[in-house]
Amino acid sequence: MLLSIKNIHASINGKEILKGIDLEVNEGEVHAIMGPNGTGKSTLASVIAGRELFTVTRGEITYKGKNLLTLPVEERAREGIFLGFQYPVEIPGVSTTNFMRTAINEIRKYKGLDPMPAVEFLKMMEEKKQLVEIQTNLTNRSVNEGFSGGEKKKNEIFQMAMLDPTLAILDETDSGLDIDALRIVANGVNNLRRKDNAFLVITHYQRLLDYIVPDFVHVLFEGKIVKSGGKELAMELEEKGYDWLKNEN
Amino acid sequence: MKEMQTDINEIISHEGMIGLFEENRGHLFQHDTEYLSRLRNTAIAKFSELGFPTPKLEEWKNTDLKASLSKKYGYSLKPSPVKDPRKVFHCNIPHLDTALIAQLNGWYISKDVPLMELGNGIILGSLAEAFLKYPSIIEKYYGHFADVSSDGLTALNTAFAQDGIFIYVPDHVSSPKAIQIVNVIHHPENIFLQPRNLIILGKNSKLSLVHCDDSYNHQAGFANTVTEVFIGENAHLDHFKLQNLNNDSTLISSAWFNLEKEATLKSHYITFNGGLLRNNIRVLFNARGGNADIRGLYLMDRKQHVDNHVFVDHAQPECTSYEHFKGILDENASAVFNGHVLVRKNAQKTNSYQGNKNILLTDTAKVNSKPFLEIYADDVKCSHGSATGQLDPEAMFYLRQRGISEENARMLLLYAFANEVVNTIGIDPLRYRIEDMVKKRLQGELQICEQCVLHCNTPEQPVEFDIDLSKL
Numbered sequence: 001m002l003l004s005i006k007n008i009h010a011s012i013n014g015k016e017i018l019k020g021i022d023l024e025v026n027e028g029e030v031h032a033i034m035g036p037n038g039t040g041k042s043t044l045a046s047v048i049a050g051r052e053l054f055t056v057t058r059g060e061i062t063y064k065g066k067n068l069l070t071l072p073v074e075e076r077a078r079e080g081i082f083l084g085f086q087y088p089v090e091i092p093g094v095s096t097t098n099f100m101r102t103a104i105n106e107i108r109k110y111k112g113l114d115p116m117p118a119v120e121f122l123k124m125m126e127e128k129k130q131l132v133e134i135q136t137n138l139t140n141r142s143v144n145e146g147f148s149g150g151e152k153k154k155n156e157i158f159q160m161a162m163l164d165p166t167l168a169i170l171d172e173t174d175s176g177l178d179i180d181a182l183r184i185v186a187n188g189v190n191n192l193r194r195k196d197n198a199f200l201v202i203t204h205y206q207r208l209l210d211y212i213v214p215d216f217v218h219v220l221f222e223g224k225i226v227k228s229g230g231k232e233l234a235m236e237l238e239e240k241g242y243d244w245l246k247n248e249n
Numbered sequence: 250m251k252e253m254q255t256d257i258n259e260i261i262s263h264e265g266m267i268g269l270f271e272e273n274r275g276h277l278f279q280h281d282t283e284y285l286s287r288l289r290n291t292a293i294a295k296f297s298e299l300g301f302p303t304p305k306l307e308e309w310k311n312t313d314l315k316a317s318l319s320k321k322y323g324y325s326l327k328p329s330p331v332k333d334p335r336k337v338f339h340c341n342i343p344h345l346d347t348a349l350i351a352q353l354n355g356w357y358i359s360k361d362v363p364l365m366e367l368g369n370g371i372i373l374g375s376l377a378e379a380f381l382k383y384p385s386i387i388e389k390y391y392g393h394f395a396d397v398s399s400d401g402l403t404a405l406n407t408a409f410a411q412d413g414i415f416i417y418v419p420d421h422v423s424s425p426k427a428i429q430i431v432n433v434i435h436h437p438e439n440i441f442l443q444p445r446n447l448i449i450l451g452k453n454s455k456l457s458l459v460h461c462d463d464s465y466n467h468q469a470g471f472a473n474t475v476t477e478v479f480i481g482e483n484a485h486l487d488h489f490k491l492q493n494l495n496n497d498s499t500l501i502s503s504a505w506f507n508l509e510k511e512a513t514l515k516s517h518y519i520t521f522n523g524g525l526l527r528n529n530i531r532v533l534f535n536a537r538g539g540n541a542d543i544r545g546l547y548l549m550d551r552k553q554h555v556d557n558h559v560f561v562d563h564a565q566p567e568c569t570s571y572e573h574f575k576g577i578l579d580e581n582a583s584a585v586f587n588g589h590v591l592v593r594k595n596a597q598k599t600n601s602y603q604g605n606k607n608i609l610l611t612d613t614a615k616v617n618s619k620p621f622l623e624i625y626a627d628d629v630k631c632s633h634g635s636a637t638g639q640l641d642p643e644a645m646f647y648l649r650q651r652g653i654s655e656e657n658a659r660m661l662l663l664y665a666f667a668n669e670v671v672n673t674i675g676i677d678p679l680r681y682r683i684e685d686m687v688k689k690r691l692q693g694e695l696q697i698c699e700q701c702v703l704h705c706n707t708p709e710q711p712v713e714f715d716i717d718l719s720k721l
Contacts (some may be wrong), residue, residue: 051646077652089647093668094661103651110652142665144488193368 001062002027002198003048003167008059017043018058019223025167029089030199032209032234035220036242041181041202042086044220045171048200050076063167063209077103078110080166084156084173090217091143097125099143100162107163128161132188157188168192169200174208186211206238221245261441261471261565262319263300267293270408276326277409279406280377282384288392292407295391300402309329311585311617314558317499320469328356329436347429347459350374354436355444355472357413370419370594371426376447379415386417390449394477394505394533402501403529406475412447413476413648418457420451420481427487427676434463434470434498441686452482452509456675461491463499463527469497469524476504480512483535486517487675489684494523496551499555505531508568510536517682518545518574520555521690525555534561534568534596545574546670549582556585559603563596566626575670577691580616580711585617590631592624599629607637608666665690 003025010018015076017040025031033041047054048061050073059069060171068076076125091099116124126138134154144152153173160168189199189212201212209217209231217233218225219242226245229231270277270293280288301318302309312619332567350373351358357375364374364382372379380387397404434446450456494500502521503684506514532541547555549658561570576694588603603620621634640662650657667687672681 007346023334049650053642053646073646073649074652074654074657074658077650083650085647085650089644089664090500090646091648092670093665098652101649102657106657107652108653163651202317 001025003200004062005048006046006060008044008061009057010043010054010215011057011178012043012054017054017223018036021220021225023225025198025200027198028195029041029216030193030201030212030214032212032214032217032231033200033220034204034206035204036215036236037204038229039220040223041204041220042171045083045200045202046170048076049081049113061160067183074106075110077163080241082160082163082165082168084153084160084168084170086172086175088144088147088152088156090145090147092145093232094143096139096143096158097133100125100139100159100191101219102161103159118123118225125162128158131156131191132161133184134158149176150178153177153181153185154188157185162186164192164197166197167200168197169202172204173201174203182208183211191229206234209234219245250400261301261322262355263297266405267297273326281379282382282388283396284378284384284388285391288397289410290409291319292397295397295404296401296408297409299404301405302401306350306560308587310322311583312525312527312554314525315497316525316591317471318469320439321569322439322469322471323436324441325354325436328412329354337534342503346436347423348373348426349429349431349502350414351415352432352444354431354434354440355432355474355526356443357414366402367424369422369515371422372417374415375412376410376445377412379417379644380419383417383541386446387450391447391477394507394531395475395480395503396505399516400529403475404504406443406445406473409443411443413445413447413474415446416448416456418450418454418456418484421453422451423455424457427459427679429459429461431461431463432474434468434472434494435571436468436470439469441473444652445473446474446476447699448476448478448486448513450478450480450484451487453485454481455485457487457489459489459491459676462494462502464494464498467495467497469495469499470610471499473501474503477500478504478506480506480508480514481645482512483509484509485513486515488514489674489676490516490518491521492519492523492526493521494526496524496553497521498523498650499525501529501607503529506530506532506541508532508536508539508541510532511538511540512536513539514541515675516541516543518543518547518557519669520545520547520549521672521686522549523553523555525556526556528558530559532559532561532570534563534565534570539565539568541568541570543570543572544670545572545576546667546687547574547584548667548687549575549576549695550579551582552580553582555582557589558587558589559584559689560589561591561601563592563599565589565593565594565603565624567598568596569600570602573670574605575666576605576607576616577610577667578616579610581611582614583615584615585618586619586629586635587642588633590621590622590624590633592622592626592629592631594625596626597628599626600628601631604636606666609637610639657721660691663690666691667691 005023008021219227302311345642363378366372395403574586586605590601592599605618607616616637618635619633620632
């Protein structure tokens with residue numbers, strides 16, 4: 001098993017957001033986490049990635065058999081966890097190319113590898129760009145600076161392709177995207193799907209799941225997973241709305 | 250207050266300076282034209298009235314010279330001896346082709362002749378020599394922009410002014426090379442010095458000027474510098490001020506820029522190090538259509554203090570001013586930004602922006618930021634902004650989530666913050682050099698080198714970076 005979450009409780013400023021989450025993810029699987037706004041979807045993503053803003057008060061997370069909660073953010077990233085941000089940060093003065101080179105070489109250093117030769121790096125970048133249909137000029141520009149919402153999300157997918165994570169968490173990557181951008185983002189994910197990696201796709205709408213077909217769908221409500229099922233659960237939610245679950249609970 | 254040659258160091262005081270002036274009247278006035286003598290007399294009277302500024306004055310509320318003034322300094326009324334100026338002041342920014350002129354303790358260092366007249370008519374060299382050789386140019390420009398009536402330090406400088414740099418670019422001449430002034434403070438004793446510079450750009454002329462303030466050893470220095478700059482009609486000055494002084498030094502750097510019709514000033518004030526630094530940047534739009542773009546970057550730590558006071562006088566219509574100062578403050582460092590834009594009644598179609606951003610790396614670092622607009626015209630576009638905070642935790646998380654260590658993420662963000670100022674430097678070799686210095690400064694490795702800020706005569710020290718910042 002790649003990721004095992006057991007009874008996770010997490011809070012921010014003393015306020016409990018996650019109230020006992022259990023989730024298991026195996027290699028080769030795509031899990032979708034759905035749910036209304038403010039129910040803890042992004043918090044779950046942040047807690048897995050290791051954001052210090054949130055305090056885990058109870059429970060455990062094991063990743064590749066290791067206790068994930070003791071690792072700092074960067075080590076989780078180097079172990080193959082990637083978080084696609086809902087609101088990617090702008091970094092003026094640092095090009096995406098060099099940002100990625102820095103990241104890749106730090107990850108390689110962690111793994112005891114030499115820095116990637118420039119030629120190899122550039123070749124890889126070209127391949128990945130094609131894979132995610134990102135224009136060259138975006139990578140030469142400062143990270144996300146002045147990017148449109150769609151460009152920022154594409155840049156997240158490009159970074160994911162470059163870092164080739166074992167577990168990728170996409171936090172509402174579909175929000176604010178038009179249908180073309182949505183398709184590009186989804187294609188990027190589909191092209192990266194393999195037997196040895198896994199995706200956790202967080203979304204508010206079923207729309208994205210037309211393009212990225214999940215193996216499992218979980219519904220998060222008031223800090224708990226209240227329903228899990230196959231891809232048909234997403235359809236059902238689309239049809240009945242979240243009120244259906246609220247009424248059930 | 251005695252002259253240095255007497256080997257008596259004294260605490261600088263209001264009375265002491267007036268005493269020194271009176272004692273040395275004969276020496277100070279010996280080569281003066283009537284015009285210069287008159288300026289000195291007016292100036293010393295003003296200084297005697299105003300004295301050294303104290304925090305009681307609004308303009309000096311957050312910068313206290315008391316500690317600087319309570320050290321003992323000597324005053325040198327004669328140039329310091331220089332054995333081989335070429336050796337001392339050789340400068341090696343790779344590929345930066347400049348005409349280098351140097352000042353030691355405020356005095357022009359004469360390589361061949363005190364004043365050079367280049368083939369294209371550009372005159373550069375010693376102000377003392379220009380006093381003698383070009384009295385009509387002096388009378389036309391000198392002392393007209395630096396206002397002694399409101400500022401005790403400018404009055405003091407004007408009373409004592411003996412030497413400094415003189416640059417004259419005739420009408421319609423573009424200087425093919427950048428001119429670089431290196432002002433080095435180097436004396437076995439603590440020294441109080443008052444360099445005075447005059448820079449004149451005739452109409453339709455063009456000049457790039459790199460102006461460095463450096464110290465050479467760890468002796469305390471107090472420099473009270475005044476620079477007057479006249480930018481003629483449709484002339485263009487690209488000005489760079491680089492400051493890298495030791496932690497015991499005090500620098501008051503007052504620049505008075507006068508812009509004629511459609512003149513352009515672009516200026517970068519980059520402060521790397523120093524004990525107490527105060528930049529008085531005064532811009533006067535003396536005719537319509539001028540454009541001033543002033544950017545600053547300061548990287549301070551320990552107990553260093555930097556104060557950027559920018560006053561822009563929109564006295565005429567259709568002028569544009571842009572100010573953007575950014576600072577990173579570590580440990581117990583403190584900074585002041587005071588931007589004052591005055592738009593006078595007839596200065597319609599004024600366009601003005603002032604911005605100041607600071608990052609405080611510790612709880613003990615301090616910033617006083619005060620952008621200020623004073624507007625009397627009604628058809629203008631003016632705005633300002635100020636922001637002071639810590640490194641953005643969201644951005645830190647973003648970088649670390651990509652596998653970048655906390656330390657490198659911090660460095661990357663600080664560099665990105667500073668780079669916004671540096672990347673507008675138009676001379677490539679200079680920009681590369683400054684980018685390099687910013688990186689070193691952020692890594693804490695920029696020393697007051699044995700030579701000057703620009704590593705004259707010393708090969709570049711290799712600096713190891715975990716991440717390759719060189720190609721960002």
